Amino acid sequence: MEKYEDLKLENQICFPLYSVSRLITRAYKPYLDTMGLTYPQYLVLLVLWEKDAQTVNEIGKKLLLNTNTLSPLIQRMQKNDLVVRTRSSEDERTVMVSLTSKGLSFKEEAKSIPEDLLGKLLHEDVEVTDVLLLKKTLDSWIEILNNEKEMNINSKK
Amino acid sequence: MEKYEDLKLENQICFPLYSVSRLITRAYKPYLDTMGLTYPQYLVLLVLWEKDAQTVNEIGKKLLLNTNTLSPLIQRMQKNDLVVRTRSSEDERTVMVSLTSKGLSFKEEAKSIPEDLLGKLLHEDVEVTDVLLLKKTLDSWIEILNNEKEMNINSKK
DNA sequence: CACGATTATATCGTGCGCGATGCAAATTTA
DNA sequence: TAAATTTGCATCGCGCACGATATAATCGTG
Numbered sequence: 001m002e003k004y005e006d007l008k009l010e011n012q013i014c015f016p017l018y019s020v021s022r023l024i025t026r027a028y029k030p031y032l033d034t035m036g037l038t039y040p041q042y043l044v045l046l047v048l049w050e051k052d053a054q055t056v057n058e059i060g061k062k063l064l065l066n067t068n069t070l071s072p073l074i075q076r077m078q079k080n081d082l083v084v085r086t087r088s089s090e091d092e093r094t095v096m097v098s099l100t101s102k103g104l105s106f107k108e109e110a111k112s113i114p115e116d117l118l119g120k121l122l123h124e125d126v127e128v129t130d131v132l133l134l135k136k137t138l139d140s141w142i143e144i145l146n147n148e149k150e151m152n153i154n155s156k157k
Numbered sequence: 158m159e160k161y162e163d164l165k166l167e168n169q170i171c172f173p174l175y176s177v178s179r180l181i182t183r184a185y186k187p188y189l190d191t192m193g194l195t196y197p198q199y200l201v202l203l204v205l206w207e208k209d210a211q212t213v214n215e216i217g218k219k220l221l222l223n224t225n226t227l228s229p230l231i232q233r234m235q236k237n238d239l240v241v242r243t244r245s246s247e248d249e250r251t252v253m254v255s256l257t258s259k260g261l262s263f264k265e266e267a268k269s270i271p272e273d274l275l276g277k278l279l280h281e282d283v284e285v286t287d288v289l290l291l292k293k294t295l296d297s298w299i300e301i302l303n304n305e306k307e308m309n310i311n312s313k314k
Numbered sequence: 315c316a317c318g319a320t321t322a323t324a325t326c327g328t329g330c331g332c333g334a335t336g337c338a339a340a341t342t343t344a
Numbered sequence: 345t346a347a348a349t350t351t352g353c354a355t356c357g358c359g360c361a362c363g364a365t366a367t368a369a370t371c372g373t374g
């Protein structure tokens with residue numbers, strides 16, 4: 001076993017994660033271009049399609065994104081008539097993000113994307129069970145890595 | 158089964174991939190900050206540590222990144238004295254990227270990162286076999302998604 | 315009730331990713 | 345060999361991510 005075996009690209013686990021993430025965003029592009037959406041914007045719509053009218057904070061918690069990413073992103077979405085932002089009257093600090101009729105209408109158009117894309121990713125060597133196991137591992141890592149971040153925040157006190 | 162079941166965030170496979178990729182980059186940060194590196198810059202070093210003196214093109218093929226991403230990235234690395242860029246005399250178009258002594262010296266410092274990080278990601282619910290299966294699935298998807306891109310290029314002719 | 319701490323959002327700067335485009339060197343073709 | 349094409353790298357513009365910071369509004373505590 002060579003001394004630097006772990007540093008070889010082919011032995012990395014994080015690099016394929018990073019690459020697949022980018023390649024998947026790219027694979028979404030042709031679908032999303034027809035609606036004038038980017039992948040992160042599509043994620044915001046996924047959240048709002050499940051439950052309309054949520055604060056920037058709620059959306060951020062679900063997508064694991066901070067407001068310094070979401071604020072301008074949602075502003076661009078408003079400019080493209082996908083959502084509207086309204087400051088709450090009860091708590092003037094919070095901004096409610098709601099779907100426009102255009103933003104809602106894309107739900108129907110997006111319905112077939114996940115299955116369509118999954119079809120491309122499944123073949124004789126990668127079965128549905130593999131994907132489910134993969135998702136289980138990823139969800140577990142999200143738990144670990146996201147908690148670690150919050151632990152750092154708390155330990156700073 | 159609800160009509161829009163596939164659009165629910167919790168049923169997505171691409172979203173956890175996207176999130177884990179970002180969270181892992183974040184997990185690398187404390188290690189890389191001590192060397193003044195970003196994660197993509199670290200990837201370039203991984204490639205050069207395996208074989209010094211490669212062209213921008215070779216590095217890009219291995220990292221699946223285009224020159225419009227790599228050119229400025231490598232220029233920043235040169236500014237930080239991690240690599241040097243020299244135009245080849247045989248083919249004036251190509252730029253050879255070589256490690257500086259500083260860039261090479263970080264190899265020793267980076268040696269423990271992968272194992273250290275993997276340690277955090279392994280626990281009772283996620284074993285080494287799960288990670289190996291995950292890597293196999295991801296590598297297969299890289300194959301599929303990256304070929305698809307090249308097929309598009311060819312079909313444009 | 316006052317005032318310090320917390321919370322929600324926004325802004326700024328930097329570094330990716332990447333589509334589109336530019337340009338010069340090399341290669342192919344006529 | 346001249347002209348057309350391809351190749352390798354770079355630049356530009358835009359949209360994320362994200363650390364740092366700012367600015368209100370609200371909350372908690374004395």
